[in-house]
Amino acid sequence: MEAAHRRVAADLADQIAAGLWAPGDQLPSRASLAHHYGVHEQTVRLAMVLLRSRGLIEGEQRNRLRVAHPPVMxxxxxxxxxxxxxxxxxxxxxxxxxxxxxxxxxxxxxxxxxxxxxxxxxxxxxxxxxxxxxxxxxxxxxxxxxxxxxxxxxxxxxxxxxxxxxxxxxxxxxxxxxxxxxxxxxxxxxxxxxxxxxxxx
Structure with a gap:
C-alpha cells in the first residue's frame, strides 16, 4: 500500500501540473491540507518535503509554501x-x-x-x-x-x-x-x- 504522504504528494503534484496553482501561488496551509486529505499534519509535512525535493514547491517549511517557478537552466x-x-x-x-x-x-x-x-x-x-x-x-x-x-x-x-x-x-x-x-x-x-x-x- 502506498504511504499516505506519497499519495498526498502525488495528488498535489497532479494539481500543480494541471495548473490549479500557478508558479508563485501559495499552497493552502498544512492544517487545511491535512483536513482535506484526512491525514495528520506530519503526513502533509512529509509530502511537502517530497515536493520540495522534486523542485515543485519552494519556501520555508515553517511558512506557507509556494508553487516553484520552473528552474531556468x-x-x-x-x-x-x-x-x-x-x-x-x-x-x-x-x-x-x-x-x-x-x-x-x-x-x-x-x-x-x-x-x-x-x-x-x-x-x-x-x-x-x-x-x-x-x-x-x-x-x-x-x-x-x-x-x-x-x-x-x-x-x-x-x-x-x-x-x-x-x-x-x-x-x-x-x-x-x-x-x-x-x-x-x-x-x-x-x-x-x-x-x-x-x-x-
Missing part, C-alpha cells in the same frame, strides 16, 4: 566573470584557514583570512548561485585562475538560501585566482544547483 562558461544580475552579501566575517584553504592559497593552516559570501540572484530575484571567497590581507588583482569541478550535497545554510532541500546535489567549482607570478591571491567556492546549471569549460 543556465550554462556557466566563464567562471571568473562578474554576475550580471542582483547580488547580496550574506557574510563578511573573517575566518581561519582550513587545511584545504591553506593549500589552495599557499598559506599556513590557521592563518587569518578575509571572507565574503555572496548570493547571486536570477532576473526573477531567486537565488541562482552561492559564492564564498577567501583571501589574505587586502584583495589583490589577478591575471589568471584555475578551476576544480566537483559535486557536493547542499548543507542546511546553502539549501535554505537556494530554496532546496538539504543534501540536494550541486556543482562545486573551486576557483583560485593567480597573480602574474602564478601565486594564489584569492580562492572561492561557487555552488551551483544541478537542476539550474550546466557547466561548459
Amino acid at each position: 543556465r550554462t556557466l562558461i566563464r567562471p571568473d566573470a562578474g554576475w550580471p544580475y542582483q547580488t547580496e552579501v550574506t557574510d563578511r566575517s573573517p575566518c581561519r584557514a582550513t587545511d584545504e584553504l591553506a593549500d589552495r592559497l599557499g598559506v599556513q593552516p590557521g592563518v587569518r583570512l578575509q571572507r565574503e559570501a555572496i548570493e547571486c540572484m536570477d532576473p526573477g530575484g531567486r537565488s541562482a548561485m552561492l559564492v564564498s571567497s577567501w583571501w589574505r590581507g587586502r584583495r589583490r588583482p589577478h591575471t589568471s585562475y584555475v578551476i576544480e569541478l566537483g559535486v557536493v550535497a547542499l548543507d542546511a545554510g546553502q539549501a535554505h538560501a537556494l530554496g532546496l532541500t538539504v543534501d540536494t546535489p550541486a556543482y562545486r567549482l573551486a576557483r583560485t585566482r593567480l597573480d602574474a607570478a602564478g601565486r594564489a591571491v584569492e580562492s572561492a567556492d561557487l555552488i551551483l544547483p544541478m537542476d539550474r546549471w550546466t557547466i561548459r569549460l
Whole structure:
C-alpha cells in the first residue's frame, strides 16, 4: 500500500501540473491540507518535503509554501566573470584557514583570512548561485585562475538560501585566482544547483 504522504504528494503534484496553482501561488496551509486529505499534519509535512525535493514547491517549511517557478537552466562558461544580475552579501566575517584553504592559497593552516559570501540572484530575484571567497590581507588583482569541478550535497545554510532541500546535489567549482607570478591571491567556492546549471569549460 502506498504511504499516505506519497499519495498526498502525488495528488498535489497532479494539481500543480494541471495548473490549479500557478508558479508563485501559495499552497493552502498544512492544517487545511491535512483536513482535506484526512491525514495528520506530519503526513502533509512529509509530502511537502517530497515536493520540495522534486523542485515543485519552494519556501520555508515553517511558512506557507509556494508553487516553484520552473528552474531556468543556465550554462556557466566563464567562471571568473562578474554576475550580471542582483547580488547580496550574506557574510563578511573573517575566518581561519582550513587545511584545504591553506593549500589552495599557499598559506599556513590557521592563518587569518578575509571572507565574503555572496548570493547571486536570477532576473526573477531567486537565488541562482552561492559564492564564498577567501583571501589574505587586502584583495589583490589577478591575471589568471584555475578551476576544480566537483559535486557536493547542499548543507542546511546553502539549501535554505537556494530554496532546496538539504543534501540536494550541486556543482562545486573551486576557483583560485593567480597573480602574474602564478601565486594564489584569492580562492572561492561557487555552488551551483544541478537542476539550474550546466557547466561548459
